[in-house]
Amino acid sequence: MKKVSFLLSASALSAIAVPALAQDVVFKPVVEARLRYETVDQAGPAPLTSSRDANAVTMRLRAGGEISKGPFAFLAEGEGTLAIDEDYNSGVNGKTLYPIVADPENVELNRLQLQYRTKPLIVTVGRQRINLDDQRFVGSVAWRQNEQTFDAVRVEYMGVKNLKVDVTYAISARTIWGIDGGKFGSANRPTQIDGDDVFANVSYKTKLGTLTGFAYLVDEDEAVVALRRNSSQTYGARFVGALPFTKKVKLSYLASYARQSDYATNPVHYSADYVAAELGLDVAAFKLTGGYELLGSDAGATGIAGGFAFQTPFATLHKFNGWADKFLATPGTGIQDYYAGIGYTVPKIGKAGPLVASFTFHHFSSDRLSIHYGDEYNAQVTMKLNKHLSALIKYADYERKGIASFTGDADTKKFWAQIDYAL
Template sequence: MNAARIAIVLSLSSSPALAEKITLKPLIDARLRYENVEQAGFAQGADAVTMRVRAGIEARTGDFSLLSEAVGTLAIVENYNSGVNGRTAFPIVPDPQTIGLNRLQLQYRGLPGTVVTLGRQRINLDDQRFVGSVGWRQNEQTFDAARVEWTGIKNLKADVTYAWSDRTIWGINGGNRHGPARYAAIGGDNVFANLALKTAIGTLTGFAYLIDQDEPLVLRNSSATYGGRFAGARPLGDGVKLNYVASYAHQTDHARNPNRYAANYYLGELALNVAALRFGGGYEVLGADNGVPLTSFQAPLGTLHKFNGWADKFLVTPPNGLRDAYALAGYGWKKLGRFEAIALTASYHRFDSDRSGQHYGNEIDLQASARSGRATVLAKYADYRADKFATDTRKFWLSLEWAI
């Protein structure tokens, strides 16, 4: 990556655009969080108090911008297994103590309807189901990549990325000595391609995600996924709106994956907004092939905490696949006293296998959040009750975040 850093700096410094005015924008994002985990099978629960700070600067001149951002996470109370600290007597809280370069990217906007981004960058596609930054964790996932976004035709957007490295959440101490696939970075040849068309009733997106990972312990994550997604909203009356999402994808093994498999993905969701009240539900299926591990539908580069329950029991899809039937409800206030954007949400999940007729378990998730100026406070709870998969797990979070 050193050569890439030098190339970025030289590209900017040699550009005629330097004759133009340079504007600087500071970047600061800090989060203090407490996480507690009580999990069956462990004699003691996990208590984690961590502080994450991302700080950097973005310089703009003409059609160019250069962004540099560092990240550091401090484990203030480390009574937990971070995944790389060796404290396996505790349940896992994957927020290791780390410091490093989070982003270093050069962006060019000089071509009509086109944005080109080169370097270490954050990539969130659609709802982050298949490619995302894993922003819930203290150390987010970024990519060393070249990305082109094109909007040269009205209501149409093409978005293509080639990523040669996935910078994981495990930080500077990541490595295979700490367990399965906990690398600091995973090299490979990954291609993410999206083509989205906006219509009067929603956005129709076709996608292709080709994941080719080089490290020995993650070869089985290499896959080719092709599919489509439709998402939109429709007003039904004064203060009433119907939201809908439908998605389908087909996945097969790819590149050097030693497994041979094919699996399908389905999602359907409906939600109704009535003034400040929101309620609805959905059904998501990550299909299975033959019941062998890692031959079910996987999404190793997605923001997985957003899906299938906040207890994170299904970050890797079980060999027999997963069916998630869920209901959700929420209520919000635009302003209440000193606070803005106050929101209460709740959801219930029933988890079953895609093959073999297993009931995995059920989960209840609750969250309350509010913003005051640049600060956001959040309280969150997840309760997974196991039947035929994993173990009973309860998690609680309390956090304070400040950003500019």
């Protein structure tokens, strides 16, 4: 907590000095709002069976502003989430008869940061949003109403052509569980996770795509054993690019590999692999996507019956392995995700647009023991209504196969409808 207070105090004191440096200070307001309805129908063998469907109507508001002058900028932003209809288990409200909708009521300081930015260098100090690459390892979890932010120092250097070096040292992650984190027996869902975390990326752009090497050192300094098991060291690389054939036809590709093992306070000794590969084909308004992702498992992990698998605790997890969120924690036997999707874009509908519709199918199996966990169908339609408003409807249907293979493995259907506003 002392380290957190130091970072935030440094940001605040520095910001007070910024306006004094000159008279023509620029102020930019920050206002974002979201109204969402989410329903969850979950069924499975006891104790997974929920006696009631979850129905959540939540409203999220972020408000603040940025003061800037020359290369210096100070940003402060508050965030609040209101449960208009709280017939759901938020994860920290004790309503365990309902399925989880991870949007608890909350009021918090979301961001408080001082930034120095020039063309070759950006330095950010304080509570901040961090999204690295596709957010598979580090992200802000923007899908949830309460955002994940970090108390950190981040340095981004772009002084060499086509090269970017991005290094962060974080002392705390402010989780999506908000001010009630840890209550009602949810010790593994805290308000914040303290530690000494290092996120390092070095990327180089070529004509064929961007090659990135990364190292993520996660040291969760917490008393809860389930959190300390997330302490890990991950080293890997990814290559992402696109090849246009014509003005309306383009091939995109992604390949990534990483190796993860225990680190720092983790009581479990293990090592596991990560593999991802994806191809996409854009043909006029259509986009076809197919891919594979592996989060491997170590059968010989010490102290864990059934093995221990590759974990990504700071990722924007909802983006990966299906929108039903069945694999937020990788099962001990690992996971293989084979997926294929199709999307269609309508650039304009009157003065509105674009409208984007998509459908994706996932086939989930284990890394070890040849378990077919289940299949999932995802569908979504988004539309930009005007400069400030956008709308979304979304559906996920996970169908379990055979017996329940991990905690939470149950047939699950989810539906969302939401409106977003951004100033």
